[in-house]
Amino acid sequence: MRTNLRDLCVTTNVIPRVKLHPAEGPEVSEIICGNMRGSYFGTPEKVLELIHACIEVGITTFDTAEICGGSNEVLFGDALKMESGLRDKIEIITKCNICFPSAQDRNSSYECVVTEVKRLLHELGVIYIDVLLIHGLIT
Structure with missing residues (x-):
């Protein structure tokens, strides 16, 4: 059964927010898109509609990852560029450590992580990411 975001809003009123750390760090919506x-x-117009529907019910945190192939980040970034100030209303969580062309390739070296973050910032068209997660850390 699929749940419509607006129906969720009617039943829950607003999605609660949580702190990732009690003393510091970002606060995110309890449900993440x-x-x-x-x-x-x-x-980008359809993605912008999704972002607004999420914000309307209190979902302000969005997750992406390099394993999605990059096109999702570009599309999401293009949607953010359509509305001035929208980036300041949301949190972005993203992940790195899975290197294409094979999703089996993992690299958690400093160089790979920095390169990936630079790519993500560029493709999302933002100057910061709120939370960066490492997919399957390799030491």
Whole structure:
């Protein structure tokens, strides 16, 4: 059964927020919108509609990852660029450590992480990421 975001809003009123650390660090929405299938929406305009629907119910945190292939980040970034100030209303969580062309390739070296963060910042069109997660840390 699929849940419509607006129906969720009616039943829950507003999604609660949580601190990732009691003393410091970002606060995020308790429900996070994943973007693995973000390219399904096809256009930045449709992604912008999704972002607004999420914000309307209190979902202000969005997750992406390099394993999505990069096109989702570009599409999400293009949607953010359509509305001045929208980036300041949301939190972005992203992940790195899975290097294409093979999702089996992992690299958690300093150089790979820095390169990946620079790529993500560029593709999202933002100057910061709120939370960076490492997919399957390799030492």
